[in-house]
Amino acid sequence: MKIAVLPGDGIGPEIVAQAAKVLDALKSDGLHIETEYAHLGGAGYDAAGDPFPAATENLVKASDAVLLGAVGGYQYDALPRAMRPEQGLLRIRKSLNLFANLRPAMVYPELVNASSLKPELVSGLDILILRELTGDIYFGQPRGIRTLESGERQGFDTMHYSESEIRRVAHVGFKSAMKRSYKLCSVDKANVLDTSMFWREIVTDVARDYPEVVLSHMYVDNAAMQLVRAPKQFDVILTGNIFGDILSDEASMLTGSIGMLPSASLDENNKGLYEPCHGSAPDIAGQDIANPLATILSVAMMMRYTFAREDVAQRIEGAVRSVLQQGLRTGDIFEAGMQKVGCTAMGDAVVAAL
Ligand SMILES: NC(=O)C1=CN([C@@H]2O[C@H](COP(=O)(O)OP(=O)(O)OC[C@H]3O[C@@H](n4cnc5c(N)ncnc54)[C@H](O)[C@@H]3O)[C@@H](O)[C@H]2O)C=CC1
Numbered sequence: 001m002k003i004a005v006l007p008g009d010g011i012g013p014e015i016v017a018q019a020a021k022v023l024d025a026l027k028s029d030g031l032h033i034e035t036e037y038a039h040l041g042g043a044g045y046d047a048a049g050d051p052f053p054a055a056t057e058n059l060v061k062a063s064d065a066v067l068l069g070a071v072g073g074y075q076y077d078a079l080p081r082a083m084r085p086e087q088g089l090l091r092i093r094k095s096l097n098l099f100a101n102l103r104p105a106m107v108y109p110e111l112v113n114a115s116s117l118k119p120e121l122v123s124g125l126d127i128l129i130l131r132e133l134t135g136d137i138y139f140g141q142p143r144g145i146r147t148l149e150s151g152e153r154q155g156f157d158t159m160h161y162s163e164s165e166i167r168r169v170a171h172v173g174f175k176s177a178m179k180r181s182y183k184l185c186s187v188d189k190a191n192v193l194d195t196s197m198f199w200r201e202i203v204t205d206v207a208r209d210y211p212e213v214v215l216s217h218m219y220v221d222n223a224a225m226q227l228v229r230a231p232k233q234f235d236v237i238l239t240g241n242i243f244g245d246i247l248s249d250e251a252s253m254l255t256g257s258i259g260m261l262p263s264a265s266l267d268e269n270n271k272g273l274y275e276p277c278h279g280s281a282p283d284i285a286g287q288d289i290a291n292p293l294a295t296i297l298s299v300a301m302m303m304r305y306t307f308a309r310e311d312v313a314q315r316i317e318g319a320v321r322s323v324l325q326q327g328l329r330t331g332d333i334f335e336a337g338m339q340k341v342g343c344t345a346m347g348d349a350v351v352a353a354l
């Protein structure tokens with residue numbers, strides 16, 4: 001298992017250090033894990049003048065999987081767009097062809113009261129948001145800021161999806177639904193956007209290959225509302241890049257915190273990049289208070305999807321469950337009566353529970 005580790009920026013190094021301890025513990029138990037570190041995002045810009053340095057690209061292409069913290073920081077916000085940390089993230093996803101982004105949102109029984117919704121709405125929740133990750137308005141050309149004939153300046157981006165991009169992620173969605181509850185809801189804005197109208201047409205066509213799966217369609221504004229009204233109506237949500245980005249942050253709060261939501265970004269062969277769904281949280285960086293569980297759970301997803309080690313994945317998930325049962329909580333999921341711990345102590349507790 002050759003794993004490239006990219007701590008990134010902000011809380012990235014803190015949370016990745018905890019996940020790395022889990023990898024070290026698994027290695028001591030006999031798993032053949034080899035890790036190598038590199039820079040991405042602001043760290044890449046600082047070290048090599050590029051948010052996705054060539055050395056990082058070479059390393060991730062030579063690795064089986066990538067573990068990433070997060071990128072971004074206030075100090076980089078005024079850089080030209082191409083130099084911003086977030087462009088490093090978009091480029092690594094594109095470079096590795098990681099078109100399928102799996103973002104499971106499940107509520108641990110111990111955290112039912114940490115959710116911002118009523119316990120009965122979220123208890124037992126287990127949904128999968130499948131977000132297309134290498135297309136859509138985040139990658140569309142042309143884009144930029146131009147001056148119109150009137151002399152007024154205008155910012156513009158381009159949304160598009162090609163048929164092959166929709167087909168391949170739709171297949172992942174239907175296959176995921178076949179392993180779960182045979183229900184797939186495709187989320188779009190087909191009442192307004194041509195891109196979405198086309199998305200709906202192709203998803204409907206792909207559905208013919210999966211007659212066992214019940215396909216439904218929902219507009220994204222309604223989906224945002226339904227996610228907080230009655231989230232358990234969903235099982236797999238299939239959607240595009242920008243809608244999935246937004247809906248998955250929303251879904252994270254059903255679980256108690258964005259610090260609980262892991263992700264897997266996969267190519268056609270299940271080579272993957274694994275990262276928490278949240279960002280670099282510069283507002284809490286350097287204080288040892290970030291929740292490392294989303295990153296640790298991302299390692300579990302890595303074991304499941306890239307290395308086909310369901311046993312190891314479940315072992316890590318069991319350890320996370322165990323620390324929650326012990327009453328340990330970082331600040332973002334803290335409730336009265338629980339024991340508040342920092343990022344490092346939470347990581348240590350997970351390792352001890354492995
Ligand atoms: N995948 C990535 O690397 C992503 C990077 N970003 C970047 O991160 C930076 C900050 O963006 P924001 O919009 O503030 O989103 P964010 O996800 O970093 O933070 C949003 C809020 O959630 C909290 N939070 C996030 N992760 C947490 C954790 N593990 N434990 C406890 N609290 C946590 C933060 O403290 C903050 O209050 C920006 O530069 C942004 O571009 C944003 C999203 C994803």
Ligand SMILES: CC(C)CC(=O)C(=O)O
Binds near residue numbers: 086245
């Ligand atoms: C650069 C952004 C697209 C990162 C983000 O918000 C995400 O992937 O969730």
Ligand SMILES: [Mg+2]
Binds near residue numbers: 245246249277
């Ligand atoms: Mg996001």
